[in-house]
Structure formats: structure tokens, C-alpha cells
Amino acid sequence: MTLLQTRNLDILVARRRLIHQLELKIEPGTSWALLGRNGTGKTSLLHTLAKLLPAATGEIYLEGENLTTLSGKPLARRIGLLFQQGLPVMPKTVFETAMLGRYPHHESLWKDDPEDFEVVENALREFDLAHLSARSIDTLSGGEAQRLALAQLVAQAPALYLLDEPSNHLDLAHQLRGLQRLKAKVTGHRAALVMASHDINLVSQMCDHVLLLMGEGTYLAGPVSEILQEEHLSEAFGCRIRRVESGIGKAALFFPSA
Amino acid sequence: MAKLLISKRPFLLLLLLTLLAIASVLFSLLSGSVTLSLHDLLNAPFAGEESLQLQIVREIRLPRTVAAFLVGGLLSLSGVIMQILLRNPLADPFILGVSGGAAVGALTAIFLGSSVFWIYQSAFSGALLSILLVFTLANAGKRWSVTRLLLTGVVVSAGWGALINLLLTTSSENTVQSMLFWLMGDLSQSRASWHSFALLLAGLGGGLALSRALNVLTQGDQNAQTLGVNVEALRITLYFAASVLTASAVVIAGSVGFVGLIVPHAIRMLGGRDNRYLIPGAVLLGGSFLVFADSLARTVLAPQQLPVGVMTALIGVPSFILILRNTATQSP
Numbered sequence: 001m002t003l004l005q006t007r008n009l010d011i012l013v014a015r016r017r018l019i020h021q022l023e024l025k026i027e028p029g030t031s032w033a034l035l036g037r038n039g040t041g042k043t044s045l046l047h048t049l050a051k052l053l054p055a056a057t058g059e060i061y062l063e064g065e066n067l068t069t070l071s072g073k074p075l076a077r078r079i080g081l082l083f084q085q086g087l088p089v090m091p092k093t094v095f096e097t098a099m100l101g102r103y104p105h106h107e108s109l110w111k112d113d114p115e116d117f118e119v120v121e122n123a124l125r126e127f128d129l130a131h132l133s134a135r136s137i138d139t140l141s142g143g144e145a146q147r148l149a150l151a152q153l154v155a156q157a158p159a160l161y162l163l164d165e166p167s168n169h170l171d172l173a174h175q176l177r178g179l180q181r182l183k184a185k186v187t188g189h190r191a192a193l194v195m196a197s198h199d200i201n202l203v204s205q206m207c208d209h210v211l212l213l214m215g216e217g218t219y220l221a222g223p224v225s226e227i228l229q230e231e232h233l234s235e236a237f238g239c240r241i242r243r244v245e246s247g248i249g250k251a252a253l254f255f256p257s258a
Numbered sequence: 259m260a261k262l263l264i265s266k267r268p269f270l271l272l273l274l275l276t277l278l279a280i281a282s283v284l285f286s287l288l289s290g291s292v293t294l295s296l297h298d299l300l301n302a303p304f305a306g307e308e309s310l311q312l313q314i315v316r317e318i319r320l321p322r323t324v325a326a327f328l329v330g331g332l333l334s335l336s337g338v339i340m341q342i343l344l345r346n347p348l349a350d351p352f353i354l355g356v357s358g359g360a361a362v363g364a365l366t367a368i369f370l371g372s373s374v375f376w377i378y379q380s381a382f383s384g385a386l387l388s389i390l391l392v393f394t395l396a397n398a399g400k401r402w403s404v405t406r407l408l409l410t411g412v413v414v415s416a417g418w419g420a421l422i423n424l425l426l427t428t429s430s431e432n433t434v435q436s437m438l439f440w441l442m443g444d445l446s447q448s449r450a451s452w453h454s455f456a457l458l459l460a461g462l463g464g465g466l467a468l469s470r471a472l473n474v475l476t477q478g479d480q481n482a483q484t485l486g487v488n489v490e491a492l493r494i495t496l497y498f499a500a501s502v503l504t505a506s507a508v509v510i511a512g513s514v515g516f517v518g519l520i521v522p523h524a525i526r527m528l529g530g531r532d533n534r535y536l537i538p539g540a541v542l543l544g545g546s547f548l549v550f551a552d553s554l555a556r557t558v559l560a561p562q563q564l565p566v567g568v569m570t571a572l573i574g575v576p577s578f579i580l581i582l583r584n585t586a587t588q589s590p
Contacts, residue, residue: 050484076486087477092531096473103474104486109467110534156485 001063003028003192004049004160009058010217013044020217022058026160026192026209031183033203033224034196036213037237042196043084045213046162049194050081062160076104080158084165084196087137087149094140094148095133098124101155123151126181128174142169150178154185161186161193167202175199179206200241200254204228212236228252268535271528275542279327282546286323286553287315291560325448325510326552326566327545328458330517332507334544335461337518338536339500342472343493344408351504351518354411354497358418359388360508365425365437374447377440378509385505388414393497404479407497443514443567445552454506461503462541468492469533516570517544520578527581547574 004026011019018041026032034042047053049060051067060067062078070078080101087097101123102116124130127147132140140148146169153161161182167175179195183206186193194211197203203210203224210227212220214236220227233241233254242257288294294311302312336351344353351357363384367377396402396410422441426434439446465472471492474482483489507514525539548570555569 047480052480052483072488073486076484079484081484083481087481091526092476096531097477100474100477100485103470106470109470 001028002026002061003063003190005061006049007059007061009048009060010056011041011044011048011053012056013041013053017056017217018044019048019213019219022219024211024221026194028159028190028192029187030192030209031186031207032192032194032209032211033207034194034211034213035198035200035203035233035236037215040213040215042213043164046081046164046194046196049160050079050162051075052081073104076156076158078158079160079162080153080156081162082149082153082164082166084168086142086145086168087152092137093133094124094129094135094137095120097137097148098129098151098155101152101157104156119157120151120155123155126154127151127178143171143174146170147174147178150182154182157185159191161191161195163193163195165197166195167197167199175202176205200228200233204252204254228254267529268532268539271525271530272535272539272542275539275546279542279546279549282549282553283323283327286326286549287319289553289557290314290319321449322445322552323549324455325450326445326549328450328454329445329448329507329511329514330521330544330546330548331458331541332454332461332503332544333514333518333548334521334540335458335465335537336500336503336507337544338522338533338540339465339472339496339503340518341522342475342533343496343500344404345476345478346404346408347523348519349408350515351500351507352513352515353415354392354407354501355388355414355418356385356501356504357508357513358415358422359391360385360505361441361513362418362421362425363387364440364509364512365422368433368437368440369425369429371433381509382505385501385508388418389498389501389505402493439565440512442565443512443570444565445511445514446556446563448510450510454510457503457506458541461499462538464499465537466534468495469537472496472533472537511566514548514567514570516567516574517548520574521547524578524581 002025004024006022006024009019009022010017034045036042044053048055051071062070098120099116102120105116106113121130124133127150129144129147129151132144137145137148150166163182166179166182170178179202182193185191195203195207208224209222210224212227212232214220220232228243230241230243239256240258242255244253246253284296284299287299288296292311292314294315298311299315333351337349340349340351340353341347360381361384364377364381367380372380392411392414395414396407426437429437471487474485474487475489475492479489521544522536522540525536525543530536530539548566551569551573552566554573555564555566558564
């Protein structure tokens with residue numbers, strides 16, 4: 001069954017039509033890249049899919065159920081969102097912060113579930129944060145804080161991972177490993193991920209599908225090989241973008257050229 | 259390891275705070291111009307006939323001690339909620355103008371020479387008016403935001419402040435004296451009522467039930483929403499809960515400063531950042547703190563009684579600095 005489907009979706013922000021008549025079908029096991037110029041509506045689309053913003057018109061279906069009928073903890077168990085600006089700093093430890101991701105799974109108002117501890121410890125280990133468990137989050141570096149936000153999302157364990165620039169602040173090793181960890185949650189599972197990014201190279205390695213926002217509501221959607229073409233990217237970003245084969249496997253390299 | 263670190267320490271903290279609460283109540287009952295031994299006090303329920311000393315303790319000190327504990331608990335709980343609602347460590351129970359409204363009500367009644375009963379009623383009406391005024395103004399038209407609520411509260415507070423100054427400058431010297439005691443926070447006229455006790459219990463119970471949602475809310479509205487918290491409903495609940503808790507404390511004892519600001523921070527610094535422990539911890543410490551402060555306020559310069567608000571600041575400032583220093587050196 002299709003994990004997420006949009007029908008005739010329009011999104012308006014400050015009276016500007018960012019998304020127009022979007023028809024998107026996200027199947028389980030797929031990884032989608034969300035590309036586009038600044039201000040084309042990447043974040044607004046992610047927030048609309050997470051039900052933080054209302055859609056102007058159209059419907060969103062999660063496994064066949066209309067998104068408007070879902071809310072609260074049940075929705076949070078199925079859709080999770082990594083915010084672009086990371087987690088706000090409040091006096092907490094790394095472990096306590098990651099544990100907040102388990103909120104939609106808590107059954108008791110008060111009692112701790114041993115399973116939650118296990119999930120959180122695993123999530124912290126996956127993002128190289130286990131040794132920082134007891135650290136206060138205001139002592140973390142930018143990259144560590146971003147990994148913590150990712151660990152919290154993994155602890156939340158949704159079916160649909162919505163990621164707003166997940167590679168922000170991450171060094172190259174963590175970009176690759178972190179996103180591979182996320183991808184492992186998706187491929188072969190009844191889950192999917194959508195990541196907004198400006199790193200076309202990373203996206204071409206990590207994702208199998210692309211939604212390319214061209215501005216003024218127009219878009220292209222499809223498999224990576226179809227969308228990540230010089231002419232589409234050059235048009236979308238308003239500058240000439242070259243594509244060369246890396247010579248390593250099927251990977252291609254993209255770079256802007258004058 | 260992490261499991262042990264997190265689950266055991268807060269329990270110990272709550273146990274110690276419970277002992278502190280008991281100690282504070284005993285200290286308060288035993289201190290004063292009439293002396294009584296701990297032995298006599300503890301045997302009081304079993305003594306056949308009541309001595310004069312015991313009568314004084316039961317009729318005068320006990321109600322005042324209970325009132326102090328309640329007010330301290332109410333203000334600390336309200337402080338915890340306000341700091342989360344406004345996501346601001348400087349927030350205290352009075353920041354949104356509840357105490358200002360209550361003060362204008364109370365001072366107007368004092369100005370008119372009303373009885374204690376009417377001062378109480380008038381203070382409560384003033385608080386209620388302020389709560390509804392701030393809520394309506396903050397929610398009118400535009401989308402609600404933390405900044406908008408905070409600004410509305412601060413502006414309404416400033417308005418109440420102007421009215422308070424007006425009342426103070428136009429009153430006679432005698433009335434100004436009792437007005438000042440009311441403004442600084444004073445427990446000498448205080449009697450705890452059953453409904454404020456019920457309210458504290460309800461606040462504690464409700465707070466515990468919502469404590470996990472409150473933990474998530476410290477991450478910000480949007481993050482909390484995507485984790486499954488109904489932010490809109492929670493925010494309204496928190497605003498009214500904190501306001502009513504503050505109002506019921508303020509009508510008992512006036513604007514006792516400092517308790518609601520520092521007690522939540524003290525508990526957090528002692529390791530109770532999780533709201534499941536912070537909420538009961540703050541009630542226990544806030545109650546104990548005000549009981550101690552009031553015992554000192556009525557004994558240090560006896561027979562002269564100081565307003566308890568002066569005492570809370572005198573004890574609170576140095577002990578808060580001490581906690582701040584100690585935790586700063588320990589933090590990893």
C-alpha cells in the first residue's frame with residue numbers, strides 16, 4: 001500500500017502559491033529527495049505533510065487514511081519531522097533529549113518502560129552519541145546537536161521520516177553514515193523518507209526518487225536518473241549545473257559552472 | 259548505566275525534600291515567643307488535656323504554617339508552569355499580571371477600609387479580571403505566540419503597576435503601611451482555605467499527569483506538535499492553571515516574591531529537570547522554603563514581624579547563588 005499520497009495539493013504561504021496541484025505517491029521502502037531553490041516551498045511542504053501547516057486545497061493520505069482524521073500520539077508514531085533549525089537548547093542531557101522522541105510511544109503517564117531505554121540507547125549509539133549520554137546539550141557542537149536531533153527522530157521510529165536538511169553541520173563521515181543509518185530504517189521496511197537538501201551529490205547517492213521544485217508551484221517528480229539531469233537542474237536553480245560521471249560505480253557528480 | 263543515573267537520583271531527591279518539608283513544619287511550630295519542646299509537640303495528640311502552649315500552637319502557629327506551605331507550593335508550581343509556557347527562565351508566577359490585578363483589587367478594598375473578607379474577595383476578582391484580560395488581548399485576531407503572550411502580560415502588569423502607585427500616593431499613612439505589607443507578601447493575616455488546598459492537590463495531580471507532555475513542550479511548539487502533543491490545548495490549560503494557582507496564592511498572602519522564580523531552578527539544578535520530578539519537587543521545596551522564611555520573618559526581630567517577602571529574598575538570593583556555583587563546577 002502506498003505510504004503517502006497527495007492529491008491536487010496546493011500550499012499557500014503569505015499569499016504566494018508555493019505548491020500547485022502536487023500529485024505525489026511515496027511507496028514504502030523509497031527515499032525521496034526534495035530539491036529546489038531557496039523559498040520554493042521545501043520546508044512548507046514538509047510541514048504540511050507533517051500536519052503543522054494546513055493545505056490550501058487538496059488532500060493528503062497516509063496509508064489510505066486522510067491526514068485530517070489523524071492527530072496526536074497516533075500520528076506521531078507514523079510521521080516524524082527533523083526541523084531545519086535543530087533542537088532548541090533547554091537545560092537537559094543528551095539522553096533526556098533523545099528520550100523525548102519516545103513520547104508518542106509512552107503508555108504510562110509516569111512509569112518508565114525498559115524498552116524505551118533500549119531504543120534510545122541504540123539510537124544514540126547509531127549516531128555516535130552514546131559516550132555523550134550524560135552531557136548537557138548546551139555543551140554540544142553544532143554537528144553533535146544535529147546528530148542528537150536525528151537520534152531523537154530515530155527513537156520516535158515513525159513510518160515516514162521527513163527531514164529538513166538533515167546533513168546540516170555534519171562532517172562528511174557523519175553525513176554519509178548518518179544518512180545510511182536512516183536509509184536502513186526505510187529500505188526493506190514499511191517506511192519511507194523525504195529529505196530536503198541542497199547537496200545534490202549526497203542526494204544522488206542516498207535517494208532513489210526526486211521531487212524537484214521549479215518555483216511558482218511547478219515541479220518534476222520521478223526516479224533519480226530521470227530528474228537529476230543537467231537541463232532540469234539548471235532550470236530549477238537558475239544557473240548552469242554540470243553532471244559528470246565519477247567513474248566510481250554509477251555515482252555522478254554535480255557542480256555549478258559559470 | 260544511564261538507566262540507573264536517571265531513575266534513582268530523582269527519587270532520592272524527592273525523599274530528601276519530603277524530609278525537609280516535615281522538618282520545616284516542625285521548626286515553624288516550635289519557633290516563636292512561646293517555647294515548646296519537640297517531645298511535647300509530638301505527644302500532643304495523645305495528651306489528655308491541652309496546655310496553653312499547645313493551644314497557641316494549634317490556634318495560631320499551625321494555620322499560619324499550613325498557609326505558608328500552601329502558598330509556597332502554589333507559587334512554585336505556578337513558576338514551573340510559567341517557565342515552560344513562556345519558555346523563559348526568568349518567568350515567575352507574577353509575570354503575566356495576575357498579582358498586579360490582585361494587588362489593585364486588594365489595595366482598592368484597603369483604600370475603602372473594607373474588612374479582611376472583602377480584601378480577599380476583591381483581590382480574587384482583580385486577579386480573575388487580569389487573567390481574562392491578558393488571555394483575550396493575547397489571543398485577539400493574530401496568531402498566538404509566546405512573545406505575544408509575554409508582551410501582553412508585561413504591558414498589562416505595567417498598567418496595574420501604575421494603578422498601584424496611584425492608590426499608594428493618594429492613601430493616608432496608616433493605610434499605606436498595610437498596603438505595603440500586602441504588596442511585599444505577608445502571612446500574618448493568612449488562613450489557608452480548603453479550596454486552596456484542593457487547588458494545590460489538583461494542580462499537582464494535573465501537573466503530574468501532563469509532566470511528560472511538558473517535557474516535550476520545552477523543545478518548542480512545533481517539535482512538541484510533531485511528537486504528538488496537542489500544543490494548542492495544552493497551552494491554554496497551562497495558562498489558566500498557572501494563573502489560577504497564582505491567584506489563589508496571592509489572595510492568601512499577597513505577592514510573595516522570589517519563591518516561584520528560584521524554587522523551580524533550584525530543583526532543576528539539583529537534578530530534577532524531568533517534570534515528573536520537578537513538579538512534586540517544586541511543591542515540596544517551595545512549601546518548605548516559605549515555611550522556613552515565615553518562621554524567621556516572625557522571630558528574628560520579635561516582637562516585630564517582617565513581611566515574609568523580605569525574608570524570601572534575603573534567604574533566597576544567597577542560597578540560589580550557592581546552588582548556582584556548586585552545580586556550575588560539577589556539570590560535565
